[in-house]
Amino acid sequence: EIVLTQSPATLSLSPGERATLSCRASQSVSSYLAWYQQKPGQAPRLLIYDASNRATGIPARFSGSGSGTDFTLTISSLEPEDFAVYYCQQRSNWPRYTFGQGTKLEIK
Amino acid sequence: QVQLVESGGGVVQPGRSLRLSCAASGFTFSSYGMHWVRQAPGKGLEWVAVIWYDGSNKYYADSVKGRFTISRDNSKNTLYLQMNSLRAEDTAVYYCAREGWGTGYCSGGSCYSKGYYFDYWGQGTLVTVSS
Numbered sequence: 001e002i003v004l005t006q007s008p009a010t011l012s013l014s015p016g017e018r019a020t021l022s023c024r025a026s027q028s029v030s031s032y033l034a035w036y037q038q039k040p041g042q043a044p045r046l047l048i049y050d051a052s053n054r055a056t057g058i059p060a061r062f063s064g065s066g067s068g069t070d071f072t073l074t075i076s077s078l079e080p081e082d083f084a085v086y087y088c089q090q091r092s093n094w095p096r097y098t099f100g101q102g103t104k105l106e107i108k
Numbered sequence: 109q110v111q112l113v114e115s116g117g118g119v120v121q122p123g124r125s126l127r128l129s130c131a132a133s134g135f136t137f138s139s140y141g142m143h144w145v146r147q148a149p150g151k152g153l154e155w156v157a158v159i160w161y162d163g164s165n166k167y168y169a170d171s172v173k174g175r176f177t178i179s180r181d182n183s184k185n186t187l188y189l190q191m192n193s194l195r196a197e198d199t200a201v202y203y204c205a206r207e208g209w210g211t212g213y214c215s216g217g218s219c220y221s222k223g224y225y226f227d228y229w230g231q232g233t234l235v236t237v238s239s
Contacts, residue, residue, distance in 0.1 A: 034208075034225035036153075043203055043229035044145075044153065049210075055227060087153055091224035095167045097143075097155040 002026050004088050004100035012108040019075040021103045023088035028068045032090050035064055035073045038102075039084045047086075048073065075105075083107050110134040110228045112204050117233030120194055130187040130204030130230055138162070138182040140221045141207035144189050146200035147232075154200075157189065158207070161220045172198075194237045201232040 003026040013019055023033065031051040036044040046055040048064035051071055061076045075082055088100040116128040130142070144156040157168045157178040166178050177190040187204050210223025 032224055036226075038153075043232055044226075045229070046208070046225060046227050049208055049223075049225045049227075089153070089225065094224065095158055095165075096169065097158075097224065099153040099155070102152045 001093060002029060004098055006088060006100035006103045010104045010106060012106050013078055014108045015078050015080055017078050019078055019105055021073040021086055023071040023100050025069045029090045031067045033071050034089045036087045037084050112228055112230035114204055114230040114233040117235045119236045119238060121239050122195060122237055124194055125192045126235060128189040128202055128233060132185045137185040139219055142187045143205045143207060143226060145203045145205050148200045196237050199237045201234050203232045204230045
């Protein structure tokens, strides 16, 4: 089973700053990686799929990069509504799926 | 617009059963694989099960295999999760989620999803297993 490890566990930044979140896979997942945002009491929302493709309606300040085992979600300039928990996800031994443990992005 | 609305959650004793439903609208339900994903209180996301667009294939997480059954009724645009032999560790918010299109394909005049990500989610339904 492929394990996804996200870092850091918590990231403290201020609005307007740049956020860089990492997701590392225990073995190559090619570009089959997605990112989600989850706010308290809400369902997750798809941000990025195939490592770098923004989902419908996602602002351009969100971008994804990487392939193989190392992936990054970047938020270029944080807005107040961006403070949330972020998860990466991939197909592990398809058709089974795994998520990273999450990164909490909090206001500094 | 795509909508997924779960129902059927509640408090149930260990060892008992519960059936969750997810009513879908705003898209061609019979063209998409559908999933259940759960989240224990204060914890991360855990994939539970998937069913292909036509119900022909179903796969489960090891943690629920043999106890949970995913099914669908394409005539009613509804997804189900039958949960038997419930345990305290099954306590979670259960989300239904639509599979992203991915490398979807068309055959015989119909098109079908083949994605690994989840592009729409319901609001979730809470299942609490407690005596």
